[in-house]
Amino acid sequence: MFKDSLRARLLLPVLALVLASVVATVIALAWVEANRVRVEAQNAIENQSRGLLSIFSVTHSIMLDRVRSSMHLLRQETDDQGTPGVGQPITVDGRQVNDLLFGGKPQGNQFQIVDSVTAIMGGTATLFTAAGNDFVRVTTNVKKDNGDRAVGTMLDPNGQVIGEIRKGLSFYGVVDILGSPYVTGYEPIYDGNHDKPIGIWYVGYKTDLDALSKVVSNSRVLDSGFIAMLDSKGKLRFHSNEGAAADPAFINKIIQEQPSDWTVQKRDVPNWGFTLVAAYPNSDIDSAIIRQTIWISLIGVVICLLLLGLQYVLIESRVLRPIKRLTEVADALSMGKMNNVIEEVKLKDEIGTLAKAIARLANSVRLAMDRLSKR
Structure with missing residues (x-):
């Protein structure tokens, strides 16, 4: 049976070792990938938030210059009175x-x-x-x-x-x-x-803020998250307009309740009194991690199969085939056939040593038979 064969004895330990290595590697890579997904999600929020805050800052600076000029003119008009x-x-x-x-x-x-x-x-x-x-x-x-x-x-x-x-x-x-x-x-x-x-x-x-509204409406965090802007009175001014989180009532509910299965981050907008909110369901992170883990596992399985295939080919060509050949030679020798060419004697490993021993045995049997035939 296969389990009692030399092939099984050689392959099964290799299979166990490869599987253990692949499983350990998949677990390690999945852990690294999970951290990467979380970091990328946070970086995406940071980049979008930084861009929005920059737009607000530039808008405030430009408009404040106009306000000061306008105030100067208003005071001049009243001073003239x-x-x-x-x-x-x-x-x-x-x-x-x-x-x-x-x-x-x-x-x-x-x-x-x-x-x-x-x-x-x-x-x-x-x-x-x-x-x-x-x-x-x-x-x-x-x-x-x-x-x-x-x-x-x-x-x-x-x-x-x-x-x-x-x-x-x-x-x-x-x-x-x-x-x-x-x-x-x-x-x-x-x-x-x-x-x-x-x-x-x-x-x-x-x-x-039409330009800002367009930027916010086109933004999203992961698969189902959103970006939203609250004014100084907590009123929802702008929000993402994509995916499941496009409903203002839903967004307000998430911001107010901050459920445990969501990550909600708030940041004040300098000089405006606004609040920038970025939120995403934790399930988005889990889904991304699962997807990446599946891919890593599939790659691991492919690598495992390739390694096993390579190992099988090596065992077959370097071990089993020479042993099978030597077995045939030994079997022929037992039936008095001593003219077989044993090419495995050229090998410099244990099989080569075995082949040399069989070759010497065949030569000894042939000499003994020759002596017996001359009597």
């Missing part, structure tokens, strides 16, 4: 506040200055008047959703801007105005008679 002051109570869109004066000229519901600034510089401009601890727009070309001017609306009493203004400081940065992000500049107005600001100069540009 004269010194600031507090006027009589007026009503702006149903809200009663003190008018804001420049050179004694009322600014409430007067739009010449703000419109002339934006006609040159673009963007939006506003003059606020103080109303207790709050500030109300008395003239502006910022528009509401219905297209009306946003006069009578208040500066966000809980926002980051009003805290700086109350301290007498200017503010330049990104703020949410009526639900849209603007790159803005705010500077307090003083009249010399009050310790607190009597109003605020404002200029700003609504951010045109």
Whole structure:
């Protein structure tokens, strides 16, 4: 039977050794590959995040330069009118506040200055008047959703801007105005008679993030992950638009709940107050690892078969065939046939030694037979 044959005795230990080596190699390579997949996933997130942050940084820098130029023009326009002051109570869109004066000229519901600034510089401009601890727009070309001017609306009493203004400081940065992000500049107005600001100069540009939106919508992490951007109020602004993670409700759920079977990474966007979110299901990593492990295993099996095939050929040609030939010679010798040519005597291994011994035996038998025949 095969298991009792010399071929089996030679091949089975080799098979066991090759299988053990291949299994150990597959396990080691699978572990290395698993780490590589995780590192590549993290690098993909880092590269995409770095690119998006770079776009935000450049956009902020360019728009902030425009804001400063526009603020300079707005202040110049009001300075040409004269010194600031507090006027009589007026009503702006149903809200009663003190008018804001420049050179004694009322600014409430007067739009010449703000419109002339934006006609040159673009963007939006506003003059606020103080109303207790709050500030109300008395003239502006910022528009509401219905297209009306946003006069009578208040500066966000809980926002980051009003805290700086109350301290007498200017503010330049990104703020949410009526639900849209603007790159803005705010500077307090003083009249010399009050310790607190009597109003605020404002200029700003609504951010045109269409290019960024396209970049984000085309991005993805692994097979099912996503990139998303939240504004300062946690509202989902942009998100990947590919695969299963294209549903805003699903994305919001993942960001809010951060389930254990997902990896969710958040990063603040400098100067914007936005949050960049990258997330992917852990199953994507597992699937990638399994795919790579299967490929490695298949390669290992192929290598194993090739090694076994090579070993079989070597054993067959270098061991079994010479032994079979010597067996035939010995069998013929036992039947008195002593003229066989034993080519294996040329071998310099153990089989060659055996072949020489059989050749000597054949020669001795032939000499003995010759002596017997001469008697």
